Amino acid sequence: DAMVIQNPRYQVTQFGKPVTLSCSQTLNHNVMYWYQQKSSQAPKLLFHYYDKDFNNEADTPDNFQSRRPNTSFCFLDIRSPGLGDAAMYLCATSRVIANEKLFFGSGTQLSVL
Amino acid sequence: AQTVTQSQPEMSVQEAETVTLSCTYDTSESDYYLFWYKQPPSRQMILVIRQEAYKQQNATENRFSVNFQKAAKSFSLKISDSQLGDAAMYFCAYRSGGATNKLIFGTGTLLAVQP
Numbered sequence: 001d002a003m004v005i006q007n008p009r010y011q012v013t014q015f016g017k018p019v020t021l022s023c024s025q026t027l028n029h030n031v032m033y034w035y036q037q038k039s040s041q042a043p044k045l046l047f048h049y050y051d052k053d054f055n056n057e058a059d060t061p062d063n064f065q066s067r068r069p070n071t072s073f074c075f076l077d078i079r080s081p082g083l084g085d086a087a088m089y090l091c092a093t094s095r096v097i098a099n100e101k102l103f104f105g106s107g108t109q110l111s112v113l
Numbered sequence: 114a115q116t117v118t119q120s121q122p123e124m125s126v127q128e129a130e131t132v133t134l135s136c137t138y139d140t141s142e143s144d145y146y147l148f149w150y151k152q153p154p155s156r157q158m159i160l161v162i163r164q165e166a167y168k169q170q171n172a173t174e175n176r177f178s179v180n181f182q183k184a185a186k187s188f189s190l191k192i193s194d195s196q197l198g199d200a201a202m203y204f205c206a207y208r209s210g211g212a213t214n215k216l217i218f219g220t221g222t223l224l225a226v227q228p
Contacts, residue, residue: 042204042220088156102158106156
């Protein structure tokens with residue numbers, strides 16, 4: 001049973017056209033994360049939510065925003081996608097326990113034309 | 114800032130043989146956790162094994178074990194009796210002991226398993 005669900009699996013957008021990626025979870029976890037993974041690179045944390053508290057990484061561009069309307073859902077908004085934003089976007093969740101693992105979704109592969 | 118380094122971009126192993134993937138990290142913290150994640154072609158990250166820094170005993174999960182050398186800041190993964198299904202990208206990851214649970218990943222090692 002899928003526990004962290006990302007839709008869509010593949011997303012194509014045009015340069016400068018806003019796009020939203022979605023993530024939902026059935027685990028009731030407090031923390032939700034968004035990672036960006038470019039080809040052949042390590043995943044890079046963009047931001048995370050601890051319940052309703054938003055935590056942005058210092059080097060995350062302003063072009064990236066996030067919303068968490070409730071425990072189950074979290075959205076990644078890219079206001080004006082550039083070619084350099086083409087990547088796999090991974091959503092993950094965890095409980096707030098120090099050695100707890102992260103549960104990852106299958107990711108959304110974003111292409112920017 | 115903490116960093117994680119994986120110096121082997123690619124590795125290859127024969128089926129049923131043993132392979133070791135290297136990972137080093139840099140931190141000034143005393144309380145932290147280390148992980149190995151596997152990312153198969155499906156791209157879904159799967160936890161392989163975890164190690165608490167305060168534990169001296171090396172973690173083991175079936176065919177997977179780690180060699181944790183805290184003083185050397187080294188955290189290698191050994192895969193015994195390699196199987197075709199082990200072929201994947203392997204990421205070493207670090208997390209501070211605080212409540213933020215932020216994972217910092219290394220650049221990954223692509224493991225190929227030869228039949």
